[in-house]
Amino acid sequence: MSRKMYDLCGRDERLRFSPYCWRVKYALAHKGLDCEFIPWKFTDKQAIAFSDQTRVPVLVDGDESVVDSYEIFRYLDHAYPEKPLLGDATAEARARFFKFYAERSLAPGILRTILMDVFNAVHPDDREYFRTSREKMFGRTLEEMHSPSQGLSMLDRALEPMRGRLDEAPFLEGETAGAADYLVIGVFLWARVTSAADLVSNADPVYAWLNRMLDLHGGLGRNATRIVDIEGAFAD
Incomplete structure (x- = not known):
């Protein structure tokens, strides 16, 4: 290959x-x-x-x-033009919105919720680099930045536009998943793989969307190894 x-x-x-x-x-x-x-x-x-x-x-x-x-x-x-991701200029403009929405609206709340879980998931060889680079970026320690209660509140507010869209259609792109969904699912898998934290309730339309996305493409996301699958991962 x-x-x-x-x-x-x-x-x-x-x-x-x-x-x-x-x-x-x-x-x-x-x-x-x-x-x-x-x-x-x-x-x-x-x-x-x-x-x-x-x-x-x-x-x-x-x-x-x-x-x-x-x-x-x-x-x-x-x-590989078959099965386009971005499509025409209008579709690409929509995709770019979701790229920035995921990075600037969703990721900050998720980060505050799972940061120390991510640190635990990082390879031991990388931990000094991760701590030093992130603390320089944040201007505070990882422990000070980690605030699940604040993070979940931030995320809950940031999810409102997504909830509105998912009240109308099963995916952000409509009846089938596309670039907008793929650009957003990444931050949720970041959390799912590294943390046991529950980001949304099972009554939330985002929860139903997340499960559809996990099952998509033969269970691509659902079958991913998680920190909870790693023996001894919480013993450090």
């Missing part, structure tokens, strides 16, 4: 938790494209130096290497 993607792993190689990598996995499944997912750690910078990038996902497709999850969506539509 010539297609491969460098995919962030945690304390166990089966633990794959990057929200951006999850976006691409759903996009590849949507296209029906096989891919080898290569485990990568935060400190494995040399492994992806060929891409002039220090973060994943990095997709290698034959002689092509593509970085950034959204740019990978664009590349896949160009290289």
Whole structure:
């Protein structure tokens, strides 16, 4: 197989938790494209130096290497035009809204809720890097940033537009899932893989959407290894 993607792993190689990598996995499944997912750690910078990038996902497709999850969506539509992800300019504008909605509205509340769980999931070789880089970014310690009660309140407010859409249709894209759904599901899988926290109640339309997304493409999300599946993961 010539297609491969460098995919962030945690304390166990089966633990794959990057929200951006999850976006691409759903996009590849949507296209029906096989891919080898290569485990990568935060400190494995040399492994992806060929891409002039220090973060994943990095997709290698034959002689092509593509970085950034959204740019990978664009590349896949160009290289494999069947089953488009982004579609015309109007559809792409909608997808870009959901990209920013996931990153700027949903992710902050989820982060405050699961941050120390993510730290626990990180590979031991990466923990010093993760702590140092994130604390510099946040301007405070991980422990100070971690606030599940505040995070869940933030997330609850941020989910209101999504609830409105899901009252109208089973997916953000409508009757079938598409780019908008894939761009959003990544942050929920980030939480599902690294944490046992319940982000939404089972009466929430977002909960029903999440279960539909987990079952999509042969249970792509539901079958992902979680921190709760790793023996001894909560013993540290």
